[in-house]
Amino acid sequence: MKIAVLVKRVPDTASVFQIDGDQKSVKTDGLKFVMSPYDEHAMELAIQLKEAGKADEVIVVSAGPDGAKDVMRTALAMGADSGLLVTGDGVESLSSRGVAQALAAALKDFGAELILAGKQAVDDDASQVAERVAELLEYAHASVVTRFELEGTTATVDREIEGGQYTLELPLPAVCTIQKGINTPRYPTLPNIMKAKKKPIADKNLADLGLSGDALNSGIAVENLSLPRQDRLNKIIEGDNEVRVKELVRMLKEDEKAL
Amino acid sequence: MSVLVLLEQRGELKPCALEAATAASKVAQAAGVELNAVYIGQSLADQSAELAGLGIAKVYAYENDALNYYSNDGYVPIVRDLVQELGATVVIGSASALGKEYCASVAARLGTELAQDAIEVSWDGGLKAKKPVYAGKIVSEVSITASPAMVSLRPNVVKIERDGDAVPEIVKRDMPQVSLRTVLKEAAVAAAGQIELTEAKVVVSGGRGIGGPENWPVVQELADALGAALGASRAVVDAGWIHHSHQVGQTGKVVSPDIYVACGISGAIQHQAGMRTSKLIVAINKDPNAPIFKLCDYGIVGDLFEICPLLAAEVRKALGKE
Ligand SMILES: Cc1cc2nc3c(=O)[nH]c(=O)nc-3n(C[C@H](O)[C@H](O)[C@H](O)COP(=O)(O)OP(=O)(O)OC[C@H]3O[C@@H](n4cnc5c(N)ncnc54)[C@H](O)[C@@H]3O)c2cc1C
Ligand SMILES: Nc1ncnc2c1ncn2[C@@H]1O[C@H](COP(=O)(O)O)[C@@H](O)[C@H]1O
Numbered sequence: 337m338k339i340a341v342l343v344k345r346v347p348d349t350a351s352v353f354q355i356d357g358d359q360k361s362v363k364t365d366g367l368k369f370v371m372s373p374y375d376e377h378a379m380e381l382a383i384q385l386k387e388a389g390k391a392d393e394v395i396v397v398s399a400g401p402d403g404a405k406d407v408m409r410t411a412l413a414m415g416a417d418s419g420l421l422v423t424g425d426g427v428e429s430l431s432s433r434g435v436a437q438a439l440a441a442a443l444k445d446f447g448a449e450l451i452l453a454g455k456q457a458v459d460d461d462a463s464q465v466a467e468r469v470a471e472l473l474e475y476a477h478a479s480v481v482t483r484f485e486l487e488g489t490t491a492t493v494d495r496e497i498e499g500g501q502y503t504l505e506l507p508l509p510a511v512c513t514i515q516k517g518i519n520t521p522r523y524p525t526l527p528n529i530m531k532a533k534k535k536p537i538a539d540k541n542l543a544d545l546g547l548s549g550d551a552l553n554s555g556i557a558v559e560n561l562s563l564p565r566q567d568r569l570n571k572i573i574e575g576d577n578e579v580r581v582k583e584l585v586r587m588l589k590e591d592e593k594a595l
Numbered sequence: 596m597s598v599l600v601l602l603e604q605r606g607e608l609k610p611c612a613l614e615a616a617t618a619a620s621k622v623a624q625a626a627g628v629e630l631n632a633v634y635i636g637q638s639l640a641d642q643s644a645e646l647a648g649l650g651i652a653k654v655y656a657y658e659n660d661a662l663n664y665y666s667n668d669g670y671v672p673i674v675r676d677l678v679q680e681l682g683a684t685v686v687i688g689s690a691s692a693l694g695k696e697y698c699a700s701v702a703a704r705l706g707t708e709l710a711q712d713a714i715e716v717s718w719d720g721g722l723k724a725k726k727p728v729y730a731g732k733i734v735s736e737v738s739i740t741a742s743p744a745m746v747s748l749r750p751n752v753v754k755i756e757r758d759g760d761a762v763p764e765i766v767k768r769d770m771p772q773v774s775l776r777t778v779l780k781e782a783a784v785a786a787a788g789q790i791e792l793t794e795a796k797v798v799v800s801g802g803r804g805i806g807g808p809e810n811w812p813v814v815q816e817l818a819d820a821l822g823a824a825l826g827a828s829r830a831v832v833d834a835g836w837i838h839h840s841h842q843v844g845q846t847g848k849v850v851s852p853d854i855y856v857a858c859g860i861s862g863a864i865q866h867q868a869g870m871r872t873s874k875l876i877v878a879i880n881k882d883p884n885a886p887i888f889k890l891c892d893y894g895i896v897g898d899l900f901e902i903c904p905l906l907a908a909e910v911r912k913a914l915g916k917e
Contacts (some may be wrong), residue, residue, distance in 0.1 A: 349730040349845060350864065362733065373846070433708055434848035458845070460728050460735075463690075463700035463711045476776040477667060479696040481645060492780070493900055497605075497692050498793050499785035499840075502664070505778040517603075517839055555707040555741020562734050564871055565725065569892040572883075580895050581905040584877070585913045587893060594853050594875055595821075 337508075338393045339382045340448035342466060343375045343411050345404040346459040355561045362561065370553060371407040374454025376414075376493070376521035378514040382452050383415035383522070386567030393417050395446060399438045401428055405537055412532035413524030419537035420446070427542055431554035432460070441545040445475065450491070451511040455480045470511035477511040478504050482518050494555055565579050597631055597681055598623040600651070601688035601697065603676065604636045605784070606663065607646050610794055611689040611750040613730075618716050618753045619687040620650035625718035626685070631655065632763065633677055635670050637663045643765060648757030652764065660772045664782060665693045667700050668775045675704040676771070683743050685722055690747035693791070698747040702730045709745040710737050714752045714851070714872055722746065730845045730868040750793050751851040752872060790824040791868065792841065796875070800826030800843055802866075804880065804899055806861015808836035813903050814858050820907040820916065826870075828860045858899045861889025879903065897901035 347353070347367040354355040354363045371379075385391040396411035398404045408419040422438045443451070446519075451473075453466035470477035482501065483494035489508045496503045506512075507556065524532070526527055542548055571582045589595040600619040602612040616632060623630035632646070632654045639656045655677055661727060662669045665777075678686060678701075686705075688698040690712040702709035713724040722744035739745070785791065792798060799818040801811065801861045818825050822875070826848075827841040843850055845868035855873035860866060862878070862885055870876070871890065878891035879902050888894045895902055911917045 338875065347729070348733075353729050354731050355733065362729065389656075431707070431708055433702070436703065458730060461712060461726070463695045464702065464709055467696055467699035468703035469699055471671075477696075477700075478777065479699075480692050490892065495692075495849075497784070499791040500783045502779055503781040503783070505780055507776055554708065555744075556710065556739045557613040558735055558738055559738050561725065562736070564731060564734050568890060570874065570889065570894070571892065572894045572896060577897060577901055577905055580897070581902065581909045584893055584895065584906065585909045588854065588875070588877075589913050592875055595910070 337391045337450065338395070338446065338448045339385060339391045339396050340397050340443055340446060340453065341375070341378050341382045341449045342409065342469070343379065343396050343398050343407060343451040343500060344372045344454070345369050345371045345398065345400050345407040346457055349458050359560050360558045366426070369403065369406065371410055372454050373455045374456060374514055374516060377516055377518055378452035378454055379411050379414050379416065379511045380519045380521040381514060384519065386415065391450070395420055397439060397442060398422070399415045399427055399430070399435050405569065408537055409532050410524060412535045413529045414522060415528070418535055419542060421537055422540050422542065422545065424542035426552050428540065429557050431477070432462040432464045433468065434554055436465050436472060436554055438463070438542060438545060438547055440472035441547065442540050443469070449489070449508040451475065453511065453513045455513040455515045466511055466513045473509070475509045475511050476506045478506055479513040480515045481512045482515050484512060484518065484588060596626070596684045597629045598626070598685040598687065599678060599681060599683040600630065600632045601686065602632050602634045602654070602822050603689045603691060603694050604634065606637065608642055609689065609691070610755065611691055611694070612646065613649065613746070613755045614753040615687050615689050615748045616646070616649045616651060616748065618748055619685070622685055622687070622716060622718045622722065623650065628684070631681060631683070633674055635656070635662050635673060641876065643762050647760045647762045650758065653766050654763045655766050657768045657770060660709045661825060662770070664699060664779050666775055666779065667696065668777060669773050670697060670706055671700045672773060673771060674701045678705060678743055686743045687716065688745070688747045690749045692745055702745045705743060706744055707743055708741040709741050709747070710739060711747045712749050713746045714749050716748060727872070730865065731871050749849065749851060749872070767855045773860050785846070790822070791852055792824045792826055792843070792848050795824035795850070795852050796842070797821045797823035797854045798826045798850050798870070799823040799856040799858065800860060801831060801858050802828035802860030803830045805831070815899060817856065817858070817907040817910070818901045819912070820910040821854070821856070823856070828866055853899055855900065857887050858889070858903060860887055861885045862890055
């Protein structure tokens with residue numbers, strides 16, 4: 337069985353983000369890039385399945401600039417066998433729809449029975465690329481998976497919902513997006529980091545996948561970036577405890593009409 | 596041209612479905628088009644009153660026990676076909692855990708664009724949405740020109756508004772033939788009466804400041820007084836003091852209640868990612884320099900073991916609960 341893991345290179349969310357002069361993008365200089373954290377859990381799951389003898393091959397697939405190879409190397413050091421990077425002019429301005437088209441097209445020949453992804457990428461928080469890949473390839477799929485078991489060609493998964501979970505059985509081929517809590521991603525060991533340097537990463541150009549020009553025109557555009565609400569009252573209530581508590585409740589009730 | 600809202604249900608209509616309908620109704624009005632809705636699930640009959648005054652013209656109801664639970668294979672083709680039949684130009688759903696999968700799958704089958712987890716949606720010659728990116732540190736305003744333009748709305752960011760009590764026309768639809776690849780083996784859902792974090796109007800959260808799991812009753816008493824759901828920081832989840840499902844933050848749940856009370860939480864940036872769209876933020880912390888005070892509306896610098904019980908009592912008094 338072959339597993340493809342979708343891995344995205346994203347800025348570390350601990351970074352300070354500055355809006356660029358055009359008000360439409362974030363300044364990238366000085367940002368530290370990492371593998372999107374949920375993708376690490378997807379990677380770990382794939383490697384565990386391989387170690388358990390349930391998968392023969394794990395490929396890591398990404399769409400992005402050449403720099404994305406750094407996080408792909410991390411995935412190779414975790415245990416993936418090879419990498420496939422979809423790249424080319426315009427790859428960074430693709431919408432989620434475009435990324436999914438590119439990934440689905442790149443994955444077509446590989447014939448993965450299982451595709452694993454993160455539940456969301458922590459830069460655009462789009463929560464849709466993997467589901468779109470599933471729909472484009474016509475695979476069964478489930479999102480926000482917190483438990484995954486594979487028996488033959490059937491995956492049994494728990495998918496999180498508000499206040500509970502569904503246990504689902506999916507026939508392969510399938511796509512699952514992974515939630516944290518499912519496992520603890522391993523740190524690559526030094527020998528494995530060295531070995532990863534020799535593992536192959538193939539390039540596929542968007543144009544070779546039939547994605548160029550008009551096909552890349554997205555129907556969604558960022559108009560403006562802004563900082564979240566800055567107008568908090570920041571009112572520190574003074575006095576002794578009884579007085580402060582009374583004052584807080586009065587304000588919540590009378591001033592804010594929130595109680 | 597019309598707007599279609601996806602009404603999410605779990606045995607009954609979810610509040611987030613009515614919020615999405617409210618937002619969709621404003622979009623439809625601004626665009627000067629009709630608002631319709633699609634409902635998939637058990638019988639809608641005894642719930643139609645819930646849909647009164649929301650500005651929905653017709654509800655296309657696919658009522659069937661077999662589709663009581665969400666499934667991609669079951670729901671997505673229905674919506675794709677209906678969108679095409681109605682020529683809907685805008686589709687609005689809910690950004691719940693299931694709703695995001697639902698909307699992403701529908702958008703893919705329609706080959707269109709989607710903004711997930713929007714905190715604002717509007718019509719201004721085209722569909723616009725605001726959504727948090729980079730763990731909520733930046734808000735991105737997007738315009739969608741693809742058709743239909745799709746948006747999923749974060750629960751609790753829009754207040755349900757009704758105008759009059761006109762109920763929509765219910766258009767009963769036959770179930771299309773579907774073969775479900777995915778089988779639902781078990782649905783484990785929270786006990787009735789338990790308030791779900793992401794839907795709660797008030798959330799009271801505890802962090803490392805509570806000192807140990809044996810002290811949850813101090814925070815719980817305040818939560819009970821306020822009718823609030825109980826949240827937690829990651830520090831206490833990682834320490835094993837409470838189940839992960841209570842975690843608020845970047846790697847936990849995102850909440851937007853009317854009131855968020857942080858007790859003994861420092862307010863790390865990753866925690867903020869999960870609660871910064873709350874309407875009012877109250878912080879109780881003994882350290883005057885805790886970052887949470889920069890983000891809060893009302894703050895009390897003090898010991899939560901003294902403040903919380905007093906506050907709980909005062910709230911009960913104010914709400915006539917004692
Ligand atoms: C990738 C990543 C993801 C993360 N995701 C999340 C997430 O989703 N959610 C999240 O919450 N965190 C997350 N974190 C962790 C986050 O950085 C903080 O470590 C965490 O939020 C701290 O939790 P805390 O505020 O409970 O603890 P602390 O930071 O230790 O704060 C405890 C506070 O309690 C106060 N206190 C102590 N005693 C009392 C008392 N008696 N009365 C009143 N106040 C008292 C102290 O003054 C202090 O401010 C993440 C971190 C990383 C790196
Ligand atoms: N450019 C990309 N390259 C590879 N995988 C991606 C890319 N974008 C998204 N994904 C995958 O899809 C998941 C969800 O991403 P998103 O829909 O952008 O939130 C991510 O966690 C990745 O697994």
